[in-house]
Amino acid sequence: MLPQDMLTLGTKRSVIRELFEYGKMRKAIVGDDKVYDFSLGNPSIPSPKEVNEAVKELLDTQDPIILHGYSSAQGDANVRKTIAEHINKLHGTNINADNIYMTCGAAASLCISLRALLLQGEEVIIFAPFFPEYVVFAEGQGGKAKIVPPRADFQPDLQAFEEAINESTKCVIINSPNNPSGVVYSEETVKTIAEIMNRKSQQLGKELFLITDEPYRELVYDKDTVVPYVTKYYKNTLVCYSYSKSLSLPGERIGYIVVPDEVTDSKNVYASVCGAGRALGYVCAPTLFQQVIAKCVDCVSDISAYKKNRDLLYNGLTQLGYECVKPDGAFYLFVKTLEEDSVAFCEKAKEYDLLLVAGDGFACPGYMRISYCVDEKTIVNSLPAFKALAESYKK
Numbered sequence: 001m002l003p004q005d006m007l008t009l010g011t012k013r014s015v016i017r018e019l020f021e022y023g024k025m026r027k028a029i030v031g032d033d034k035v036y037d038f039s040l041g042n043p044s045i046p047s048p049k050e051v052n053e054a055v056k057e058l059l060d061t062q063d064p065i066i067l068h069g070y071s072s073a074q075g076d077a078n079v080r081k082t083i084a085e086h087i088n089k090l091h092g093t094n095i096n097a098d099n100i101y102m103t104c105g106a107a108a109s110l111c112i113s114l115r116a117l118l119l120q121g122e123e124v125i126i127f128a129p130f131f132p133e134y135v136v137f138a139e140g141q142g143g144k145a146k147i148v149p150p151r152a153d154f155q156p157d158l159q160a161f162e163e164a165i166n167e168s169t170k171c172v173i174i175n176s177p178n179n180p181s182g183v184v185y186s187e188e189t190v191k192t193i194a195e196i197m198n199r200k201s202q203q204l205g206k207e208l209f210l211i212t213d214e215p216y217r218e219l220v221y222d223k224d225t226v227v228p229y230v231t232k233y234y235k236n237t238l239v240c241y242s243y244s245k246s247l248s249l250p251g252e253r254i255g256y257i258v259v260p261d262e263v264t265d266s267k268n269v270y271a272s273v274c275g276a277g278r279a280l281g282y283v284c285a286p287t288l289f290q291q292v293i294a295k296c297v298d299c300v301s302d303i304s305a306y307k308k309n310r311d312l313l314y315n316g317l318t319q320l321g322y323e324c325v326k327p328d329g330a331f332y333l334f335v336k337t338l339e340e341d342s343v344a345f346c347e348k349a350k351e352y353d354l355l356l357v358a359g360d361g362f363a364c365p366g367y368m369r370i371s372y373c374v375d376e377k378t379i380v381n382s383l384p385a386f387k388a389l390a391e392s393y394k395k
C-alpha cells in the first residue's frame, strides 16, 4: 500500500507543467516561433554577470573538498552573516546570522516554516489568487488551507480575512509581489494585516504567524513602488526568500528563512525551523551557491526586459479589449477570460497556439495567467493570435 495523497500528487502533473509539456510537443510540430508559451514562471533574463564570475572564481580558487562539502545544517555561518548584514542595510532591521536558515529555494523555505509552526490540523490562511503549491505545502505539513476569496483588484479582502481567523488558525501566507496577479501590497495593507492579526491574536489568546513568501521582492517596475519589509510591521513574521527569480537561479535551489528576534519565543521557533529542515531532509542548502550568494549579495538583475514585456503585453491586450489589473511587479499578467469558464477559454486559446494558464488553479476561475518572462518577440508575435482569439468570441 502506498499513501494515496502522495500517489495522487505524483501522478497528476500540475496544470502548468502539463501545458508546458504540451507546448514542447506542439513546437516540435509547428516550429518554436509559432507557439506562444506563457505557461511557466522560468526567468528569461540571464543572471547578473557577477554570478558566473563568482562561480568561476570559487571553482578556481577554493578547496573543492570544502566547496562541494557539507556546510552546517542551517547554512554556512559567514554566508548567513553576510545575508543578515545585507538585509539590515536595505531595511534597517536588526538581524544576525542566527536568525537565518539557508534553504533550497522558496518552496523549501515555505515547507520548513509551515512544518516548524503547524500542529496537526491547524489552519493556514491564504489569499486568492495564490501560487497553487501553497495548498500542497500546507496540507503536506499537516495543516489545512483556508482560502480568502479575491477582490476585483486582487488586493487582499481584509474584512473577509478577519472573519476567516478562528481558534484553529496558526499561519497566514502573503505573497507580494504576487504570483499570479503581479499586485504589490502597500504599506497601508501590511499595517492593516498586522493590526488584524494582533487583535485576533489577543482575542484568541494564541500566537498567529505571518509567513511572507518573497521570491519576487526585487521584481518591481516603478521607482515609487515600495515593497514593505514585513518583519517591521508584525513581530511574528517569518520571511521566506529565494534567489530563483531575483537572480534568475531557479535551478540552483537557493534561498533562506528569516526568524527575527522579535518573534515570540524566537530561539525555539528557530530551533523548530532547524528541526523541520532536518525532518524534511532540507539541511545544508547547496554549498557552492551559498558561497556564490555571499559574493553576489548586493547584485541586482537588469529587469528592464520584464518591464518592457509587461508594458507591451498590458497595452496590447487592453487595446484588444481584454481586462486586466496593471501589475506592479513579478512577471505575470492575470487577465479576465472572455468566457466564464476559464478552462474552456484556455483550451480554445490552444487552437491559436496561445498557452495560457486557467485561473482555476489559482482559486480564481474566470481569469488566465500569462507569464511574460519570455522573449520580447514572443509577445509581439502573439498579439495577432490574441486578436484572433478575441474576435472568435464576437462571432
Ligand code: PLP
Pocket (backbone or CB within 6 Å): 041, 104, 105, 106, 107, 108, 131, 175, 179, 213, 215, 242, 243, 244, 250, 255
Ligand atoms: N512562491 C511563489 C509565489 C512562486 O511563484 C514560486 C515559484 O514560482 C515559489 C514560491 C517557489 O520558488 P522556488 O523556485 O524558489 O522554490
